[in-house]
Amino acid sequence: LRDVARYEEITDRIEEEVIKYLTKTGTEARNEEISARIQGMLAMIGDLERIGDIFFQMSKAMERKMDDRLWFTPEQRQNLLEMMDLLDRAFEVMFRNMEAEPAAVSLDAAVVVEQQINQLRDQLRKVHLRSIEGGDYNIRSGLVYNDLFSSCEKVGDHLINVSEALAGEL
Secondary structure, eight states: HHHHHHHHHHHHHHHHHHHHHHHHHHHHOHHHHHHHHHHHHHHHHHHHHHHHHHHHHHHHHHHHHHHHHOOHHHHHHHHHHHHHHHHHHHHHHHHHHHHGGGOOOOOOHHHHHHHHHHHHHHHHHHHHHHHTTTTOOOOHHHHHHHHHHHHHHHHEEEHHHHHHHHTOOO
16 A cells, blocks of 8 residues: 555656646647647646546555455455456557547547446446345445445546547547
């Protein structure tokens, strides 16, 4: 957790420095296209930093789970792994879009994986609520589980935001 906290602090500092630089550059830019790209970069920086914040919160939830000796059912573990696989795909799409020229950014792939993440989140939420109602597992571990899959969905939202900013859609 210490390493994650340290990296999160580093991303906060980088975000501040890049925002300062882009803001200064933006005030000097007279070209609308350059100004729009700077606005897109500022939006991306916020989304990327927020992803770091969410992962930090997720690591704290996992630490709390371990400290409290809570457990996930095999189904819950498998569901979280499936959600993380979808996030991996969303990161891959975002990275490809970051490497592409603005005109070649593919929002289609980003939208598809984002929809899959949302669908899985909705499915997991329904099953989770039924399981809590049925007393199928510990409520405290269920709360951590809910926080984790909900946080993954939020990361997915920020990932698609980055692709949209890269495509010039703010």
